[in-house]
Amino acid sequence: MKYIVIGxxxxxxxxxxxxxxxxxxxxxxxxxxxxVLFLEKDVPWYAGHRDMPNPDFCRLRLYETNEELKTRYANEVAKADAVIVGSFVPQGVEIGNWVIETARGVTAFYDLDTPVTLEKLRNENYEYINEELIKKYQLYLSFSGGRVLDYLEEHYDSPNAKALYCSVDTNLYFPEDHEKKWQMGYLGTYSDDRQASVEELLNETAKQKKDMKFIVAGPQYPEDIQWAENVERIDHLPPSEHRRFYNSQRYTLNITQQDMIRAGYSPTARLFEAAACGVPIISDFWNGIDSIFEINKEILIAGSSSDAIECFDSIDEEERKLIGQRARQKVLKYHTSRARAQQLESYVEEVMEKS
Incomplete structure (x- = not known):
């Protein structure tokens, strides 16, 4: 089939x-x-940071304006078997309405930010989708599962809401034998609503464990943050370096945005990446995390620096490795990108059969 993704x-x-x-x-x-054809708006903030300018697994086309998009790609959109519009696409409401009017195949919205989207809708912020569009898209693919799917169908009249979690490419993420430079690391862009947890679970832990080394990798952190002396900072870590980064830690830290915690059932790509590398994960808690990994067997939960330190002090080396290995096996079974692509195919085929 031919898929077009506007992301x-x-x-x-x-x-x-x-x-x-x-x-x-x-x-x-x-x-x-x-x-697969991927259509992306050419914007200056990504133009200066392109770490995959020419993907070899799909056609890529950049467009500068919505008018250019509509003029140049209307014929392809009309003929595609499925057209998917992603969340946070600039002027996504206008583009979504155009796709629905133009496409003769399945139309879908892929929400990679479902909890954020729901908060925006409650505040009548229609940056990239509105209530009318939700009704029109034949398929709502959600980064969050659980009760959120029922809410999308019952409250917003989505005709078909399905969970399509993020996933991991296991050809890129796997265990490697590297020196364990850091006791624990965190990979993530700065976010106001995550920073309190970064401070408590990593920075405060580092202050109490001065004999251990820690690291935070990700852009946009304010310069006035007072990191502990044993916390290393990396501003931006391209995906090509993620595997080595994870494999150089004894534990990796997962921190979830507050909107995602409230929604529940919202695993992040970082969670699957780290697990695929066989690195034990220490995470905050949210409803549904135990449907992804078994707590204390495949993942560790911490709500404070003392919880994180307890993990360090109470788990021996053999068990530490086993926790990572068990999580990796769970990912290989349920959360690979191949499994997710097959899921997407089945959702599209289901809509086709009903049409």
Whole structure:
């Protein structure tokens, strides 16, 4: 089948997680025999940070204006078997309405930010989708599962809301034998609502464990943050360096945005990446995390620096490795990008059969 995806970015992972998700999913969608065209708005903040300017697993086309998009790609959109518009696409409401009017195949909205989207809708912020569009898209693909799917169908009249979690490309993320430079690391762009947890679970832990080394990697952190002396900072870590980064830690820290905690059932790409590398994860808690990994067997939960330190002090080396290995096996079974691409195919085929 021919898929067209209009997304925030596939060329640049700078300051966003969308790119790595699209790359993993579309690579496998193509490997399954599909044809994929990705359309991305050419914006200056990604133009200067393109770590995959020419993906080899899909056609890529950049457009500068919505008018250019509509003029140049109307025929392809009309003929495609499925057209998917992603969250945070600039002027996404206008583009979504155009896709629905133009496409003769399945139309879908892929929400890589479902909890954020729901908060925006409650505040009548229609940056990239509104209530009318939700009703029109034949398929609402959500980064959050659980009760959120029922809410989308019952409250916003989505005809078909399905969970399509992020995933991991296991050809890129796997265990490697590297020196464990850091006791614990965190990979993530700065966010106001995550910073309190970064401070408590990593920075405060580092202050109490001065004999250990820690690291925080990601852009946009304010310069006035007072990091502990044993916390190393990296401003931007391209995806090509993620595997080595994870494999150089004894533990990796997962911190979830507050909107995602409230929604529940919202695993992040970082969670699957680290697990695929066999690195034990220490995470904050949210409803549904135990449906992804078994707590204390495949993942560790911490709400404070003392909880994190308890993990360090109470878990011996053999068990530490086993926790990472068990999580990796769970990811290989349920959360690979191949599994997610097959899920997407089945959702599209289901809509086709009903049409």
């Amino acid at each position: 925030l970015s596939i060329t640049s992972s700078w300051g966003n997680d969308h790119a790595t998700t699209f790359r993993a999913l579309l690579k496998e969608l193509t490997a399954l025999g599909n044809e």
